[in-house]
Amino acid sequence: MTATTTSAIPPVLETRDLHCTFQVRQGMFKPKKPLHAVNGVSLKVNKGDVLGLVGESGCGKSTFARILLGLQAPTSGDVRIDGQATTAFTRKQIARRIQPIFQDPYSSLNPRKTIGTIITLPLSVHGVGDPSEWRGKVERMMDLCGLPKRVYDSYPNQLSGGQRQRVAIARALVMQPEVVICDEPTSALDVSVQSQILNLLQDLRGELGLTYVLISHNLAVVEHMATSVAVMYLGRIVEQSDTDTLFRAPKHPYTEALLASVLTPEPGKGVPDAQLGATFPNPINPPSGCTFHTRCPKVMDVCRQVAPRPLSVDGSSVECHLHDAQRNAA
Numbered sequence: 001m002t003a004t005t006t007s008a009i010p011p012v013l014e015t016r017d018l019h020c021t022f023q024v025r026q027g028m029f030k031p032k033k034p035l036h037a038v039n040g041v042s043l044k045v046n047k048g049d050v051l052g053l054v055g056e057s058g059c060g061k062s063t064f065a066r067i068l069l070g071l072q073a074p075t076s077g078d079v080r081i082d083g084q085a086t087t088a089f090t091r092k093q094i095a096r097r098i099q100p101i102f103q104d105p106y107s108s109l110n111p112r113k114t115i116g117t118i119i120t121l122p123l124s125v126h127g128v129g130d131p132s133e134w135r136g137k138v139e140r141m142m143d144l145c146g147l148p149k150r151v152y153d154s155y156p157n158q159l160s161g162g163q164r165q166r167v168a169i170a171r172a173l174v175m176q177p178e179v180v181i182c183d184e185p186t187s188a189l190d191v192s193v194q195s196q197i198l199n200l201l202q203d204l205r206g207e208l209g210l211t212y213v214l215i216s217h218n219l220a221v222v223e224h225m226a227t228s229v230a231v232m233y234l235g236r237i238v239e240q241s242d243t244d245t246l247f248r249a250p251k252h253p254y255t256e257a258l259l260a261s262v263l264t265p266e267p268g269k270g271v272p273d274a275q276l277g278a279t280f281p282n283p284i285n286p287p288s289g290c291t292f293h294t295r296c297p298k299v300m301d302v303c304r305q306v307a308p309r310p311l312s313v314d315g316s317s318v319e320c321h322l323h324d325a326q327r328n329a330a
């Protein structure tokens, strides 16, 4: 993912100034107010890349994912697949090209269907290929996902959590989508199987030429998997860059605080201070100026009045007045 790639090949996935606003009532007799869940998000993901999307709960990650999957219409802006706006596609056509893997493999699998039926369902719904070939296709995908053939006739409750997530992955990949939205793909799993699933996703990416959008609050997972990272706060991308740059030299105070909040294995260090004193603001009444100013340890007067705009700083795109000197010098 880059904000400024100028390749002749269009990015496999791109959003342009994407907005999604909900009208929300806070009390029975109060008027509705706008909630800007996604507020001007422009991102590009090139084929084979993994875009990590990080941010706290309520920052807009899930709404963004639903828009990419065609489950939620944006208020304005574009989603493009291979350069084509998805408004030209039906929901089914989007599903052929973008598939999700959700957090909880148990609730996302129908408990009354066998594993074989669950993985075959996308092929039958979309009428992909010859039905006589479906079983072979499904068994090949099961094999790629590390599922033994014998579980074809089993039910989800007969499988372990890790196996169920392998089923969810096989179901997502059986139609050979170009992009997979991985929404917290390991957070509901035991720690012991998390790395197996992450390694499987990495292997499948290489083998099938997949592109991932990885939504996670787990920065260690993002650092391990992602080729680039976008940090979201109250519906906006406040920093984006390649993974190494973001983890080595974060430029937005929110990114710095997120990285500081990661537990380290050093004995005696305890739980680190995330430096985010105030609680997450109410998105219906976001703070003026920079929406992070109520929690920012580096807040300045200008931050309370003026919303920062994206600026390119040493290979990163960042929205923060701390870098205004570079903007003025440019």
Ligand code: SF4
Residues within 6 Å of the ligand: 252, 253, 254, 290, 291, 292, 293, 294, 296, 297, 298, 299, 300, 303, 308, 319, 320, 321, 322
């Ligand atoms: Fe902090 Fe100001 Fe930068 Fe916002 S613009 S992150 S308040 S320094």
